[in-house]
Amino acid sequence: DQQVKQNSPSLSVQEGRISILNCDYTNSMFDYFLWYKKYPAEGPTFLISISSIKDKNEDGRFTVFLNKSAKHLSLHIVPSQPGDSAVYFCAAPYGGTSYGKLTFGQGTILTVHP
Amino acid sequence: GAGVSQSPSNKVTEKGKDVELRCDPISGHTALYWYRQRLGQGLEFLIYFQGNSAPDKSGLPSDRFSAERTGESVSTLTIQRTQQEDSAVYLCASSLSLSGNTIYFGEGSWLTVV
Numbered sequence: 001d002q003q004v005k006q007n008s009p010s011l012s013v014q015e016g017r018i019s020i021l022n023c024d025y026t027n028s029m030f031d032y033f034l035w036y037k038k039y040p041a042e043g044p045t046f047l048i049s050i051s052s053i054k055d056k057n058e059d060g061r062f063t064v065f066l067n068k069s070a071k072h073l074s075l076h077i078v079p080s081q082p083g084d085s086a087v088y089f090c091a092a093p094y095g096g097t098s099y100g101k102l103t104f105g106q107g108t109i110l111t112v113h114p
Numbered sequence: 115g116a117g118v119s120q121s122p123s124n125k126v127t128e129k130g131k132d133v134e135l136r137c138d139p140i141s142g143h144t145a146l147y148w149y150r151q152r153l154g155q156g157l158e159f160l161i162y163f164q165g166n167s168a169p170d171k172s173g174l175p176s177d178r179f180s181a182e183r184t185g186e187s188v189s190t191l192t193i194q195r196t197q198q199e200d201s202a203v204y205l206c207a208s209s210l211s212l213s214g215n216t217i218y219f220g221e222g223s224w225l226t227v228v
Contacts, residue, residue, distance in 0.1 A: 042221055046218075100217040101173075
């Protein structure tokens with residue numbers, strides 16, 4: 001049962017433009033969400049997070065928006081840079097007290113063209 | 115070391131053989147997690163350890179999978195009688211505690227069962 005879904009397997013944008021990566025979830029009990037970035041042959045690295053008490057969290061070029069009524073979150077990257085090309089995963093903690101026990105979406109491959 | 119260290123980085127094994135994958139967490143991190151990523155899919159939680167507490171094994175896919183951790187240091191994930199569907203990247207992560215909301219991943223161990 002996929003509780004976190006990323007329905008776009010890939011996204012291609014031009015350098016300098018906005019990248020918007022989307023994520024939907026089914027479990028209304030989720031109260032915290034994370035985005036991870038993964039380069040080939042490397043482990044995922046934490047990018048940004050948002051608590052369900054907020055609807056927006058910004059960190060430099062990265063902003064995450066949360067729409068609880070739609071059970072939808074999105075990651076905006078502005079402006080996009082070629083170095084942002086990677087796989088992006090959204091994730092949520094589930095089942096217990098650990099924030100590290102995460103359920104992940106399938107990932108979206110972002111390609112930023114120079 | 116500075117980050118989570120995993121070995122081997124690559125392993126090819128014959129179906130039916132046992133394999134052991136090793137993880138060295140970041141020094142001082144009390145929580146340790148194992149995840150699996152099969153081709154084209156998101157990360158799947160397998161197991162986590164926190165100090166001397168009983169591990170959360172709820173993500174282990176079958177009784178062929180087991181893991182141990184020595185105190186708050188090294189962990190070993192063992193897969194017995196490997197099957198082709200076990201082929202995946204096995205990722206280890208650690209965090210300061212269960213409530214630490216950032217987990218740090220290693221580069222993973224690529225397992226191919228032929």
